[in-house]
Amino acid sequence: MANGERIFIAIKPDGFQRSLVGEIIKRFEQKGFRLIAMKLIQASEDLLKEHYIHLKDRPFFDGLVKYMQSGAVVAMVWEGLNVVKTGRVMLGETNPPDSKPGTIRGDFCIQVGRNIIHGNDSVESAEKEIGLWFQPEEMVYYKSCSQSWIYDE
Numbered sequence: 001m002a003n004g005e006r007i008f009i010a011i012k013p014d015g016f017q018r019s020l021v022g023e024i025i026k027r028f029e030q031k032g033f034r035l036i037a038m039k040l041i042q043a044s045e046d047l048l049k050e051h052y053i054h055l056k057d058r059p060f061f062d063g064l065v066k067y068m069q070s071g072a073v074v075a076m077v078w079e080g081l082n083v084v085k086t087g088r089v090m091l092g093e094t095n096p097p098d099s100k101p102g103t104i105r106g107d108f109c110i111q112v113g114r115n116i117i118h119g120n121d122s123v124e125s126a127e128k129e130i131g132l133w134f135q136p137e138e139m140v141y142y143k144s145c146s147q148s149w150i151y152d153e
Contacts, residue, residue: 006036006079007087007120008129013071015116016040020108021074024117027090027104032150033080037130037139043073051132067113075133081151084123091119 009028011021028035043051048065055061078087092099092106096115099106109115120126144150
């Protein structure tokens, strides 16, 4: 592949409870990205506090951690050319009313506190978060049979 850029995507408890997991996976697959790791997890308080450490001084931090602990999270790693930039466009804006129709948040969300999905805004944050949520041996590397139909190699 042209590059092995990866993004960490987490379907939050509201996305899981609303049965949107399949739709979200479908969108990333149809775009041409490769799923290389996925697990259903009840995230610990310690994991979530580390994940959201950059928000620790914000007034909503404790509520966010509590919310993310309230149900199942689907943690995934996707790989592909420009997956971070493209993935962020696919997700839409953090605040759903600012998201365009056709994006995940634009199609399925109303309020920022229930925006169903998390995705990285940089390659650096992706690598950090992938390391928090997954061990290296949990990644599955393979060549997709459709790779030559997606990439001009």
